[in-house]
Amino acid sequence: xxxxxxxxxxxxxxxxxxxxxxxxxxxxxxxxxxxxxxxxxxxxxxxxxxxxxxxxxxxxxxxxxxxxxxxxxxxxxxxxxxxxxxxxxxxxxxxxxxxxxxxxxxxxxxxxxxxxxxxxxxxxxxxxxxxxxxxxxxxxxxxxxxxxxxxxxxxxxxxxxxxxxxxxxxxxxxxxxxxxxxxxxxxxxxxxxxxxxxxxxxxxxxxxxxxxxxxxxxxxxxxxxxxxxxxxxxxxxxxxxxxxxxxxxxxxxxxxxxxxxxxxxxxxxxxxxxxxxxxxxxxxxxxxxxxxxxxxxxxxxxxxxxxxxxxxxxxxxxxxxxxxxxxxxxxxxxxxxxxxxxxxxxxxxxxxxxxxxxxxxxxxxxxxxxxxxxxxxxxxxxxxxxxxxxxxxx
Amino acid sequence: xxxxxxxxxxxxxxxxxxxxxxxxxxxxxxxxxxxxxxxxxxxxxxxxxxxxxxxxxxxxxxxxxxxxxxxxxxxxxxxxxxxxxxxxxxxxxxxxxxxxxxxxxxxxxxxxxxxxxxxxxxxxxxxxxxxxxxxxxxxxxxxxxxxxxxxxxxxxxxxxxxxxxxxx
Numbered sequence: 001x002x003x004x005x006x007x008x009x010x011x012x013x014x015x016x017x018x019x020x021x022x023x024x025x026x027x028x029x030x031x032x033x034x035x036x037x038x039x040x041x042x043x044x045x046x047x048x049x050x051x052x053x054x055x056x057x058x059x060x061x062x063x064x065x066x067x068x069x070x071x072x073x074x075x076x077x078x079x080x081x082x083x084x085x086x087x088x089x090x091x092x093x094x095x096x097x098x099x100x101x102x103x104x105x106x107x108x109x110x111x112x113x114x115x116x117x118x119x120x121x122x123x124x125x126x127x128x129x130x131x132x133x134x135x136x137x138x139x140x141x142x143x144x145x146x147x148x149x150x151x152x153x154x155x156x157x158x159x160x161x162x163x164x165x166x167x168x169x170x171x172x173x174x175x176x177x178x179x180x181x182x183x184x185x186x187x188x189x190x191x192x193x194x195x196x197x198x199x200x201x202x203x204x205x206x207x208x209x210x211x212x213x214x215x216x217x218x219x220x221x222x223x224x225x226x227x228x229x230x231x232x233x234x235x236x237x238x239x240x241x242x243x244x245x246x247x248x249x250x251x252x253x254x255x256x257x258x259x260x261x262x263x264x265x266x267x268x269x270x271x272x273x274x275x276x277x278x279x280x281x282x283x284x285x286x287x288x289x290x291x292x293x294x295x296x297x298x299x300x301x302x303x304x305x306x307x308x309x310x311x312x313x314x315x316x317x318x319x320x321x322x323x324x325x326x327x328x329x330x331x332x333x334x335x336x337x338x339x340x341x342x343x344x345x346x347x348x349x350x351x352x353x354x355x356x357x358x359x360x361x362x363x364x365x366x367x368x369x370x371x372x373x374x375x376x377x378x379x380x381x382x383x384x385x386x387x388x389x390x391x392x393x394x
Numbered sequence: 395x396x397x398x399x400x401x402x403x404x405x406x407x408x409x410x411x412x413x414x415x416x417x418x419x420x421x422x423x424x425x426x427x428x429x430x431x432x433x434x435x436x437x438x439x440x441x442x443x444x445x446x447x448x449x450x451x452x453x454x455x456x457x458x459x460x461x462x463x464x465x466x467x468x469x470x471x472x473x474x475x476x477x478x479x480x481x482x483x484x485x486x487x488x489x490x491x492x493x494x495x496x497x498x499x500x501x502x503x504x505x506x507x508x509x510x511x512x513x514x515x516x517x518x519x520x521x522x523x524x525x526x527x528x529x530x531x532x533x534x535x536x537x538x539x540x541x542x543x544x545x546x547x548x549x550x551x552x553x554x555x556x557x558x559x560x561x562x
Binding site: 043044324335 | 419
């Protein structure tokens, strides 16, 4: 807020009802003509007090709550939480459960990166790419639905294991889906590296050097696009990342284009991992028993979310309710990088730069309940809704 | 696992000149107890030694246990944990402050990006970060009452019930 009181500067407030990002956030850009000379951020418009709420629910209930921290990367939150609780309880989930956790995490990464690709393209005024990548993203959403019955909030994790198994039929479906998506991503890679308009808007825009990325505490693909070799899946392997390792993807360019390239290359890695896990899925049980009361102690659990390092700190006082659940999400780390590299760019580049770190926003609900006056009410399937739409506009 | 041990050893070496009480709370974790005087030098030692990065600042409220009959209640405390990560290893600098003087020096002079984390601690726990560059609200609403710190254990909501709800 101090920017407003500075004399002789012109401040452009953007948000909280943001025309570009579909998530509330408030930014103040100090401008000199077209050029941004300063930026500040104010968050919390969707703050829901989840950390406080966790202190009033038991360990099992919290599992379901932390999944709702984010609609896009719900699985990594549940995984980080479950790993932390298992650490405190002194149990380890069986190998097959760990492999399924990794499999779903990679599918989630595919869905998240493709969603981001579309959004970032949209912010750049490139709606064709937005439409195509979101159409293709439906494939991975369908695969996730086939595994667990949900497009978002997969709820695959349990304390001590997973709920859903992968059978041969499902594995074939996953392989087919992944093959299709890989072909599409090769096309997208070509688009983001060769399309003249697109390159014009991304190349050398929003540059962040490796040193700056370290200093600003950037995480995830945003940091890796500046050459920071940091990925929790490699640095501190969790679930089955030791058995099915991932290759580190970095890029030295550090501009907006590099953030596209890194994410698309990460998609290739995810596809490879998904196939490898399906081919070498360990046999065995899906769960182990976890006590209702968790022994007193502290646990730190770190995972690599699609947006970067996610850290959970759990403290138990020996009861069935946690004493403290601290969540440090990757988006918080990356804000300082945006506020920093925005300086010196045109105001018109801001939406894309903001989108460049892949800030989180919610997914849509798609079950539609139709009220036709009175008490008549029925739920429509997607197909019925589609037919209704076709008939309506005929 | 070898790496973890190597990283923790080097953190111990960096922190040992300060004479801090060190302990291993898990195979991959090193805890160092710091005071208002040693927090900043400890953070500087880790940063100068290129030991990883600040991953999170966690606040903990530790109310004194309920006093036994006839005894005076003990003082409530809060703890701030600075979690530094390096590969698989985590070093935590732990500082405890009493309710009567909830003041911790800011580490923004050494790690400028800590400002967002410090702002979160300031508004959630009511801990003063001495010398922090920005104390504006980050997450709580503009009209949040002064002196109410939601992550302290004593805070259990405002006690109002939504209009039209009976018996809540």
